[in-house]
Amino acid sequence: MTEQTHEIRLHVNGVPHTATVPARRLLSDCLRHDLGLTGTHVGCEHGVCGACTVRLDGLPVRSCLMFAVSAQGHEITTVEGMAAPDGTPHPVQRAFRECHGLQCGFCTPGFLAVVAAFLEENPDPTEEQAREAVGGNLCRCTGYQNIVRSVLRAAELAREHPGAEPPGAGAAAEGGRA
Amino acid sequence: MTGKMFGAPIPRTEDERLVAGRGRYLDDLGAGAYAAAFVRSPHAHARILDIDVGDALDVDGLVAVYTHDDLRGPMAEPLPLLIPHPAIRDGRTPHALAAEYVHHVGEPVAMVVARDRYVAEDIVERVRVDYEVLPAVVGVAAARRADHVVHPGMSDNVAARLLQEVGDAPAAIAAAPHTLELDLEIERSASTPMEGRGVYARWDAADAMLRMYSSTQTASGVRAAVAAKLELQLGQVEVVVPDVGGGFGVKIVHPWPEEVMVPWAARLLGHDVKWTEDRREHFVAAAHEREQLQRVRVGFDDEGRLLGLDVRIWHDNGAYLPYGVIVPLVTSTQLLGPYRPGAYRVEFDSLYTTTVIVTPYRGAGRPQGVFAMERTMDAIAARLGLDRARVRSVNLIQPDEMPYDQGLVFQDGRPLIYDSGDYPAALAALLDLVGWDDFPAQRERARAEGRRIGIGLACYVEGTGPGPYEGGHVQVETSGRVRVATGLTSQGQGHQTILAQIVADELGVPISDISVTTGDTRRMPYSVGTYASRGAVMSGSAVALAARRLRDKALRIAGDALEADPDDLEIVGGRVRVKGSPASGMDLGTVAVLANPLRYAFDEASRAATQFGGPADFDRPPVAPDDAPGLEGTDFYSPLRCTFASGMHAAIVETDPETAEIRILRYCVVHDCGRLVNPLIVEGQIHGGVAQGVAGALYERMAYDSDGQLLNASFMDFLMPYASEVPAVEIDHLETPSPLNPLGIKGAGEAGVIPGAAVLAAAVEDAEGFPITRMPISPSELFHLRRRFASGEIPPLRARRPAAPAPRPSGQES
Numbered sequence: 005m006t007e008q009t010h011e012i013r014l015h016v017n018g019v020p021h022t023a024t025v026p027a028r029r030l031l032s033d034c035l036r037h038d039l040g041l042t043g044t045h046v047g048c049e050h051g052v053c054g055a056c057t058v059r060l061d062g063l064p065v066r067s068c069l070m071f072a073v074s075a076q077g078h079e080i081t082t083v084e085g086m087a088a089p090d091g092t093p094h095p096v097q098r099a100f101r102e103c104h105g106l107q108c109g110f111c112t113p114g115f116l117a118v119v120a121a122f123l124e125e126n127p128d129p130t131e132e133q134a135r136e137a138v139g140g141n142l143c144r145c146t147g148y149q150n151i152v153r154s155v156l157r158a159a160e161l162a163r164e165h166p167g168a169e170p171p172g173a174g175a176a177a178e179g180g181r182a
Numbered sequence: 183m184t185g186k187m188f189g190a191p192i193p194r195t196e197d198e199r200l201v202a203g204r205g206r207y208l209d210d211l212g213a214g215a216y217a218a219a220f221v222r223s224p225h226a227h228a229r230i231l232d233i234d235v236g237d238a239l240d241v242d243g244l245v246a247v248y249t250h251d252d253l254r255g256p257m258a259e260p261l262p263l264l265i266p267h268p269a270i271r272d273g274r275t276p277h278a279l280a281a282e283y284v285h286h287v288g289e290p291v292a293m294v295v296a297r298d299r300y301v302a303e304d305i306v307e308r309v310r311v312d313y314e315v316l317p318a319v320v321g322v323a324a325a326r327r328a329d330h331v332v333h334p335g336m337s338d339n340v341a342a343r344l345l346q347e348v349g350d351a352p353a354a355i356a357a358a359p360h361t362l363e364l365d366l367e368i369e370r371s372a373s374t375p376m377e378g379r380g381v382y383a384r385w386d387a388a389d390a391m392l393r394m395y396s397s398t399q400t401a402s403g404v405r406a407a408v409a410a411k412l413e414l415q416l417g418q419v420e421v422v423v424p425d426v427g428g429g430f431g432v433k434i435v436h437p438w439p440e441e442v443m444v445p446w447a448a449r450l451l452g453h454d455v456k457w458t459e460d461r462r463e464h465f466v467a468a469a470h471e472r473e474q475l476q477r478v479r480v481g482f483d484d485e486g487r488l489l490g491l492d493v494r495i496w497h498d499n500g501a502y503l504p505y506g507v508i509v510p511l512v513t514s515t516q517l518l519g520p521y522r523p524g525a526y527r528v529e530f531d532s533l534y535t536t537t538v539i540v541t542p543y544r545g546a547g548r549p550q551g552v553f554a555m556e557r558t559m560d561a562i563a564a565r566l567g568l569d570r571a572r573v574r575s576v577n578l579i580q581p582d583e584m585p586y587d588q589g590l591v592f593q594d595g596r597p598l599i600y601d602s603g604d605y606p607a608a609l610a611a612l613l614d615l616v617g618w619d620d621f622p623a624q625r626e627r628a629r630a631e632g633r634r635i636g637i638g639l640a641c642y643v644e645g646t647g648p649g650p651y652e653g654g655h656v657q658v659e660t661s662g663r664v665r666v667a668t669g670l671t672s673q674g675q676g677h678q679t680i681l682a683q684i685v686a687d688e689l690g691v692p693i694s695d696i697s698v699t700t701g702d703t704r705r706m707p708y709s710v711g712t713y714a715s716r717g718a719v720m721s722g723s724a725v726a727l728a729a730r731r732l733r734d735k736a737l738r739i740a741g742d743a744l745e746a747d748p749d750d751l752e753i754v755g756g757r758v759r760v761k762g763s764p765a766s767g768m769d770l771g772t773v774a775v776l777a778n779p780l781r782y783a784f785d786e787a788s789r790a791a792t793q794f795g796g797p798a799d800f801d802r803p804p805v806a807p808d809d810a811p812g813l814e815g816t817d818f819y820s821p822l823r824c825t826f827a828s829g830m831h832a833a834i835v836e837t838d839p840e841t842a843e844i845r846i847l848r849y850c851v852v853h854d855c856g857r858l859v860n861p862l863i864v865e866g867q868i869h870g871g872v873a874q875g876v877a878g879a880l881y882e883r884m885a886y887d888s889d890g891q892l893l894n895a896s897f898m899d900f901l902m903p904y905a906s907e908v909p910a911v912e913i914d915h916l917e918t919p920s921p922l923n924p925l926g927i928k929g930a931g932e933a934g935v936i937p938g939a940a941v942l943a944a945a946v947e948d949a950e951g952f953p954i955t956r957m958p959i960s961p962s963e964l965f966h967l968r969r970r971f972a973s974g975e976i977p978p979l980r981a982r983r984p985a986a987p988a989p990r991p992s993g994q995e996s
Binding site: 053101 | 193194196197198200201202203204205206207209210213242298300301374375376377425426427428430460461673674675676862863865866869870871872873874896897898902904905906908910911934
């Protein structure tokens with residue numbers, strides 16, 4: 005019993021990759037184990053926890069609910085691609101560090117993806133909106149209080165340094181949704 | 183010791199890596215390793231008749247399938263009973279793979295090794311196991327009835343029974359002017375870290391060495407256990423703990439079946455093997471906690487002062503007892519909280535059921551104990567018509583009674599003696615923070631708007647930082663960089679940051695020059711593990727002691743070189759200098775060069791340490807008999823007994839008159855963990871603990887059916903709270919230093935979760951006007967309680983609220 009595989013091309017963090025995968029290979033597993041981008045984490049594999057969230061054409065998606073073969077033709081941004089090309093951390097990454105918005109760090113990449121996308125649409129959220137924005141991701145360590153603070157702080161940082169948005173984050177709109 | 187870094191709320195040194203996606207968690211390691219998956223029992227209780235792997239053999243990518251028949255020697259024996267205790271009557275532990283019987287759904291029956299995890303899981307589905315299904319035993323009541331017995335050879339399901347007594351509680355209760363009896367119940371929840379368990383093993387046949395990575399809370403424990411199972415010398419096994427995606431207690435259990443099977447298979451196959459737990463596996467094959475029934479009998483005087491307390495606890499320990507009786511032992515001792523109980527009698531039964539094992543989850547039995555005591559306090563207040571804070575205050579141990587001996591034996595086998603604490607100050611701070619005195623007016627305003635609100639409070643004392651010991655190793659490199667190692671592991675508590683803060687102050691070096699390693703037996707083989715809020719207390723103290731040794735040595739060597747008395751030297755900014763004459767001195771890196779006498783120079787700096795490099799004292803050998811080369815220090819901290827942190831929580835809730843939905847309006851915490859190393863981190867620990875307390879009080883439970891099937895084994899059905907469910911937490915700190923350790927600190931990791939069920943039960947009860955005796959409570963449960971209350975089936979709390987708030991004066995009837 006041998007499984008059929010497919011050669012796919014994925015565009016991740018602005019870099020083209022190829023991989024040979026069976027049709028059932030999850031995007032999360034492909035990113036982690038075929039491309040070695042282990043910053044994307046897998047917490048439940050049924051789409052509830054949000055740890056595996058990446059950005060697909062700018063939109064946050066759960067990479068455990070998508071097959072790698074169906075991610076072809078889309079621009080994928082993972083946590084490894086959030087910083088600017090010169091290594092300057094994304095405002096959301098800075099804010100989570102400043103505000104102690106993470107403890108074990110396992111859920112963090114998913115939160116970062118969600119918050120980065122949210123702030124592009126809502127650059128000046130209220131605390132309630134910030135809490136709502138992260139309301140689809142699970143964290144077992146922080147009690148969310150410092151995550152909400154991080155969202156507000158990230159908004160502040162982004163406003164202090166307009167135009168500092170790294171590529172991948174904003175490239176979103178151009179890619180569109182295929 | 184007062185320094186700049188100790189006490190500073192600095193951002194964590196761990197985070198730059200973690201926010202960039204450069205963490206290394208277990209499943210990030212081992213590219214190219216074979217993947218393991220496990221055939222698990224679908225039955226709660228069964229006898230294995232046959233295992234047929236015939237269908238699996240033609241799957242491309244299959245490497246091996248193993249069953250218990252393949253195991254020999256110690257591998258075929260049950261896993262160890264980690265913490266033996268005289269109260270254990272019959273301590274059963276599981277096998278690495280089930281031998282004849284399975285005792286819970288999810289128990290591993292066979293191991294599949296394959297090219298990747300997808301294939302391994304395909305094969306798991308093709309392994310056919312014939313079972314003779316036996317009766318399930320689910321819940322404390324069924325375990326007590328013992329119509330069916332979980333383990334063959336036992337006449338009932340009582341794994342352990344322990345009685346502790348101080349004074350004659352039944353007599354004190356019989357003689358008391360007032361008595362009460364409460365039946366209480368608390369359900370299961372679980373640690374549920376975002377990352378499950380995982381093991382990755384590499385066998386080096388040429389060196390006959392095993393390197394193991396595990397997502398564990400104890401590197402040294404896994405090392406010793408795996409060495410024993412695989413019949414290896416300890417020196418042949420290295421255990422490295424990578425970044426761990428949360429633990430909360432579940433990962434202190436070791437060795438798991440998977441944790442011995444993976445290295446065993448790696449050695450047998452001569453190939454790396456990895457197993458990463460998936461979410462369903464974590465629900466059915468890791469560990470749970472909390473489930474207990476309790477019966478409290480209490481006698482008290484007119485002011486609510488405890489005269490006698492008699493508590494019976496029935497604790498569900500699940501299918502096996504690998505962690506001994508720690509959880510019910512903690513419940514039965516920490517139940518006393520900040521109070522003098524009068525005479526105390528407590529007896530627990532720890533019971534086998536055909537469900538997942540029960541081992542410590544953050545709080546480790548304390549939430550149940552606090553639930554029992556605080557429900558009792560509220561019941562006393564209701565009975566006497568007294569303010570609830572007032573009843574607590576007459577029972578509090580006073581600061582001048584410290585150290586206070588409760589007369590019991592604690593979970594570390596040592597006396598339960600509180601070292602320090604100021605409970606009256608904590609209560610006063612809490613009442614201020616939550617606005618206790620103003621609440622009746624707030625309640626009236628809400629009532630006028632058709633809203634129903636209630637307030638509750640709950641107090642706890644928590645033994646933290648138990649021994650036996652932890653170690654610290656601190657070394658200054660010739661570059662001046664400082665390497666720190668301790669053996670216990672980190673799961674997000676920020677140990678790298680706080681240990682660096684401690685060493686920075688002890689040594690006088692910038693924190694940016696310090697790197698910290700935890701949980702790596704190559705760097706610090708002597709260790710116990712991370713549990714019982716002991717990281718900062720134990721390893722913090724150990725690295726401080728080690729740094730002090732190093733500092734003494736650095737000053738001695740620099741004193742020789744600078745021809746100065748070491749007492750006249752100080753270390754500032756990584757440089758040893760003469761006090762009052764900062765220009766004359768040398769970098770710590772240079773001291774490190776001089777600390778290691780050399781024959782061979784390897785760079786410019788090292789020339790100074792070679793044998794022709796400078797003046798020497800020919801009457802002394804290059805390394806004195808009582809000295810050792812290198813600028814490093816190692817020391818161990820072993821406490822006399824636990825240090826006792828404490829805290830009090832208050833919550834205001836609103837219950838919807840129609841839907842019975844429960845919303846937390848405010849959640850206030852007064853917390854005393856001694857001296858704070860990093861307030862930012864301590865507050866983060868409290869936030870996370872409170873979230874788990876709220877989760878266990880209002881949302882999470884393990885829904886077993888009577889056949890022992892866990893019905894909600896996914897994040898779809900197990901209601902782990904999102905940001906929308908967890909309240910903002912208001913915190914006030916007290917800092918009562920511990921006299922027991924060199925830094926005056928107490929543990930903080932578990933505290934936030936401990937009074938969660940108690941405080942929310944109290945607040946809901948206050949809003950509703952009838953007793954809440956069972957947690958967690960869901961809206962539908964509250965709705966049904968309201969119906970039973972309305973029909974007269976549940977009696978009201980006796981009207982206890984005076985018209986005017988007056989918590990501090992002596993008791994008044996309303």
